[in-house]
Amino acid sequence: MEIKRSFMTAPESQPAQHATQPLPRTLTRDLGQHDAQTVRLQGFLHARRDLGGVQFAVLRDVSGLAQCVGSGLHLPLPESSVEVVGTVRAHPKAPGGYEVQVSEFRVLSAAVQASPLEIPKMEWNVNPETMLDYRYVSLRGLKERAALRVQAELVRAFHQHLDAEGFTEISTPKIVSAGAEGGANLFKLDYFGEQAYLAQSPQLYKQIMVGVFERVYEVAPVYRAEEHATSRHLNEYLSLDVEMGFIDSEEDVMDLENRLLGSIMVHLKQSCAAEFTLLGATLPDVLPRIPRIPLMEARELVNREYGHVVGGKDLDPEAERLLCQYYAEKEGTDFVFVTRYPRAARPFYAYPEPGGELTRGFDLLFRGIEITSGGQRINEYEMLMTSIADYKLNPESLAGYTEVFKYGMPPHGGFAIGAERLTARLLGIANVRYARAFPRDRNRLTP
RNA sequence: GGUCUGGUAGUGUAGCGGUUAGCAUAUCUGCCUGUCACGCAGAAGGUCGCGGGUUCAAAUCCCGUCCGGACCGCCA
Numbered sequence: 001m002e003i004k005r006s007f008m009t010a011p012e013s014q015p016a017q018h019a020t021q022p023l024p025r026t027l028t029r030d031l032g033q034h035d036a037q038t039v040r041l042q043g044f045l046h047a048r049r050d051l052g053g054v055q056f057a058v059l060r061d062v063s064g065l066a067q068c069v070g071s072g073l074h075l076p077l078p079e080s081s082v083e084v085v086g087t088v089r090a091h092p093k094a095p096g097g098y099e100v101q102v103s104e105f106r107v108l109s110a111a112v113q114a115s116p117l118e119i120p121k122m123e124w125n126v127n128p129e130t131m132l133d134y135r136y137v138s139l140r141g142l143k144e145r146a147a148l149r150v151q152a153e154l155v156r157a158f159h160q161h162l163d164a165e166g167f168t169e170i171s172t173p174k175i176v177s178a179g180a181e182g183g184a185n186l187f188k189l190d191y192f193g194e195q196a197y198l199a200q201s202p203q204l205y206k207q208i209m210v211g212v213f214e215r216v217y218e219v220a221p222v223y224r225a226e227e228h229a230t231s232r233h234l235n236e237y238l239s240l241d242v243e244m245g246f247i248d249s250e251e252d253v254m255d256l257e258n259r260l261l262g263s264i265m266v267h268l269k270q271s272c273a274a275e276f277t278l279l280g281a282t283l284p285d286v287l288p289r290i291p292r293i294p295l296m297e298a299r300e301l302v303n304r305e306y307g308h309v310v311g312g313k314d315l316d317p318e319a320e321r322l323l324c325q326y327y328a329e330k331e332g333t334d335f336v337f338v339t340r341y342p343r344a345a346r347p348f349y350a351y352p353e354p355g356g357e358l359t360r361g362f363d364l365l366f367r368g369i370e371i372t373s374g375g376q377r378i379n380e381y382e383m384l385m386t387s388i389a390d391y392k393l394n395p396e397s398l399a400g401y402t403e404v405f406k407y408g409m410p411p412h413g414g415f416a417i418g419a420e421r422l423t424a425r426l427l428g429i430a431n432v433r434y435a436r437a438f439p440r441d442r443n444r445l446t447p
Numbered sequence: 448g449g450u451c452u453g454g455u456a457g458u459g460u461a462g463c464g465g466u467u468a469g470c471a472u473a474u475c476u477g478c479c480u481g482u483c484a485c486g487c488a489g490a491a492g493g494u495c496g497c498g499g500g501u502u503c504a505a506a507u508c509c510c511g512u513c514c515g516g517a518c519c520g521c522c523a
Contacts, residue, residue: 053480071480078473093481114474116457121472121484125459129515134457185522201523227448228521237523317519363523373523418523431516432523443514 029063070102077111146275157267168213172205198223243414284334294340351376374415
């Protein structure tokens with residue numbers, strides 16, 4: 001297809017002045033700093049209104065929107081990439097107080113087809129499925145991109161905080177020969193004729209790397225071949241993984257996550273205020289010490305306070321919601337750690353408490369949903385082999401996992417945060433799919 | 448995988464045995480010099496998710512199937 005470039009000059013405009021020295025690009029958010037000056041904007045044609053003798057073009061760039069006014073303009077289809085040169089004017093009728101009086105309007109790349117979604121109106125009503133079917137354009141919507149922007153800043157804060165605490169970023173294989181937590185739920189892969197899998201967790205590798213750098217983290221996708229159909233599961237999600245050595249107990253790990261979340265929220269407050277306003281979301285307070293309640297006490301609490309009896313060995317989703325409701329009302333916190341999970345609810349490498357029934361594993365609940373699982377890990381070879389026997393697992397199939405523990409692994413523990421879950425809860429997004437650009441679920445492999 | 452619920456122009460929806468399948472918006476054409484969900488006039492745009500059945504007649508009723516949403520199991 002041919003890409004048309006058109007160049008139009010409004011009748012009353014001055015001759016182009018940047019033949020030798022191109023005008024630097026100005027972002028829409030900075031218009032106010034250029035009052036009465038000539039600026040060059042680039043962006044997408046967010047909206048157009050042609051009144052005959054005057055045309056309004058709302059231009060969208062990474063920083064926001066700007067209204068451009070001209071006459072004699074032929075406006076291409078919305079979403080076309082365009083460039084505008086014009087004079088900034090304070091105008092009482094302009095959104096934001098400033099607009100650009102167009103002298104040159106250039107189409108950099110015209111849309112050849114109308115957008116399937118009306119980007120400016122998307123926040124009114126679009127079916128969820130449609131939002132994902134046309135993800136390549138729906139992401140251009142102000143609210144959609146705001147969510148991903150927040151997530152990017154969240155990840156940035158994760159890096160910054162851990163770097164400041166002496167952690168080293170690692171990168172572990174996503175193509176693996178076996179799962180860290182057993183063989184189920186793994187996507188199979190043909191690796192030059194050998195059976196391979198997509199990693200469901202960097203668990204083993206981050207533990208190995210504790211033996212190298214003592215404190216490590218990784219930001220990477222993980223893969224779960226579970227055919228669940230819920231608003232909080234993805235088959236590919238971004239895992240924010242942390243592991244630290246030379247700890248006294250899992251309390252040290254929770255302390256770290258507590259500080260980390262505090263930093264993340266401070267960073268988001270500074271960097272994403274506009275996004276939170278746009279999405280009508282509020283940042284949580286992170287208490288200096290997030291409450292920690294043993295699982296059995298949590299089960300008793302929701303029974304006592306709300307008459308909800310939990311079956312099974314963990315908390316069910318309703319119990320997670322009620323527990324969070326309780327702590328929000330009584331202690332003013334949106335976060336709560338649930339600790340001392342029984343061995344039956346944790347993997348074989350969870351560090352057992354003396355007595356053998358419970359582990360040093362914990363979950364972190366945030367606004368009604370589990371966003372983290374973590375704990376202290378078994379670091380001694382003999383204890384690990386005993387645990388594997390207790391779980392009735394085959395030591396041979398776990399040989400790849402256990403090998404490193406022959407070589408003096410320090411006491412250590414860690415956790416993983418589901419980035420989309422945290423983002424979704426933070427922003428009031430009901431389904432984690434919309435906290436990811438291109439979600440993968442049971443029935444979606446494209447776009 | 449289970450329960451409940453829903454699939455109708457690009458998008459969002461109305462219609463729920465007989466309609467030319469209606470409306471809004473987007474798109475196209477014409478008009479319009481301050482719009483901001485601009486306005487006015489017109490045009491084009493539909494295998495009513497798919498398959499089968501009942502009926503003189505099915506978007507509409509029945510069965511199956513695929514897909515979506517909510518909740519559950521499981522997890523981050």
